[in-house]
Amino acid sequence: MRVSHLSGLVPKTPVRLMFRVYKYILPEVRAELNRLRVIAEGIPDPELRAQALDSMNGKQFHCEGGGVYAAANLKERHLLIPLIVSLQTISDYLDNLCDRSTSLDEDDFRLLHQSMLDAVHPDAPLRDYYALRTERDDGGYLHELVSTCQTCVRSLPSYDKVQNDVAELVGLYRDLQVYKHIVSERREPQLLAWWEQYRHRYPGLQWNEFAAATGSTLAMFMLFVAASDEGLSDEAALAIRDAYFPHVCGLHIMLDYLIDQEEDRIGGDLNFCNYYSDQSAMVERIGDIVYGARRDVQTLPHWRFHRMIIEGLLALYLSDPKVRMQADVKRVSRKLMRGSPLTRLFFWGNSVWIRMHKS
Template identity: 45%
Template structure:
């Protein structure tokens, strides 16, 4: 198998190889989640798998960079993304608003990446009432560590993995505290990092920090026998900030209505108007394209950029408002044929999944 460089070959590999493997991995974690003793933790674990499968499916596309070792990369991606989605539920939809608690549970993400350090005996739930998960979170952590331990090139990506993980975890802590504290904490956090990022707003920096794509790309490349020592920095700079920022801005774009109803923080709310939002997303697309220039397999990463546009904007949530639909059409048009191709595929895939859901129920 070669790294896909055309939309049709990318989606063919996605449907034939990636999606079935993702479903296999998620079924394993779903069965384990069903055995969690604590009702609240069980509910949030199962909910994160049911409602955020799309995150694992999309992230696992990066496994195609690994070519022959794509299957073990999918094992890592699904486990790591499941940690991310589960902890997001525990922060966003559960019983705590304590930053100490958020810091403690997100230690699991850091531990999942540090295979050359002994795993400390720590209770990730030590600051919350709900405690017993039957080993669920630890099993996810250990699965990630096992995959990374099998990679000869782990030491060459460790620094970049931990940097991107730190941004992600800090974001989760700041954005889930009490509502009146969120913006000020995120603004202060942005100021601390202004010297290492291009000029952008605090909410755009937050968006850039909220993606796992850079980590998945690093892990996929680290399995390759032709991995070069320079790849780590090249991939980090290629994906952070702009490709990751594009990813999360689109994710927040389609969630605006439900976030308004739930009172959740949404980075798209802070743009002056729809025009500015469109111009900034288009700017992120332009910068994301520019930052693929030095990446190996440049055409694959360009497809990722176009795929983000097509797949997110094909979500049914976009169709709920006329203004959102109008803006989405403009974005798809600006992305060219590849974005339209991924948009059509996204609509078709969601329709198929919906029919299967009806049959299963």
């Protein structure tokens, strides 16, 4: 197997990883978010401005978590951090717009998410992503996010090796966002019909688990890191995509839905944790996904880094304050944390610390 040019750059221990996170990643992610926040504060349309600022303030940890991938190649973090933060901010902003939308128009949601596809195509023209909705004047905010991504991917030396995989993942992400936000009685039928196109490729998954996996940006971020390696091969790029999707990605979003159950119930939002027969079945299936994620990343170079990502995901989500406020989720969390390795407990403590010092 070809030796990755990232060898010697990727942190191999939790302490080394967190040193980089505290010293470089968190300050630079927060600086990039502050730059974007200034632009968002100047958005002329009050609804778009409110959703842009709310997505940044309420989902800052998404960008911070994604930024951890830049710790795998600090030499290229000047590209990786703005790229990861801008793409994740597009995702969070549009999720807010669709969740609390004044529209239930499938075409509107698809056009909005065209911005995410354009962001990962370095030569795609910018377009009017708001053309099918009432609120349209964002003062160039979404174009700034797309343009930042395009500038960064253009500078990644091996982006041509990962572009098709990234675009496929973004396409799946867009489909999910469209189907889960349309009028409520059409959501499940559309999602099930969509699943029929892919179920032969993922026979070990249930439809809700596949849908959850498509909602994750983690595989995209890892492919960006891989593309910062000038010696990346097509085979290595494909191996990363297959190691991350569906299990690592699925774990990411199932944990997100797990802690958001009460919030989604109140908001009338679709939640993929509600499609199990009972809590025991849900715990068992999430446990299976954890096992699959660990097994899959074992095939990759620097597998210890990817294992740290998996343990960090469990620690980050299960230490969230939302868990304590939901008795059922607290019980599930205890079961999932039972027998946790020291690595996960280490990341648990760091997750709590970072939340307490988030600005």
